[in-house]
């Protein structure tokens with residue numbers, strides 16, 4: 001999945017929250033930021049170039065266990081773990097500031 005595909009994947013999410021009850025990090029923390037819905041929301045903001053490297057936004061990308069439970073539960077089949085993998089790559093390479101110039105915002 002590339003950056004554009006990851007952004008399109010975030011647009012598939014309707015934020016229904018169906019996936020939260022199967023997410024291990026959400027069921028432990030009960031914090032929306034650390035569930036799939038919150039992660040997709042933040043991922044969309046980052047990929048649109050609307051948020052930078054703020055710790056509270058970046059941290060949920062790394063607390064995801066990439067277990068795929070949310071993707072199996074999602075009625076639309078949103079692949080949160082694949083989006084998280086892309087985001088981690090973006091963050092690692094410090095590419096967020098370049099997203100606007102790539103026409104993804």
Ligand code: SF4
Nearest residue numbers: 013014016017019074
């Ligand atoms: S990822 Fe799927 S199940 Fe989870 S909030 Fe988005 S649309 Fe709903």
Ligand code: SF4
Nearest residue numbers: 023064065067068070
């Ligand atoms: S892949 Fe990440 S967001 Fe999805 S259920 Fe697992 S820990 Fe939660």
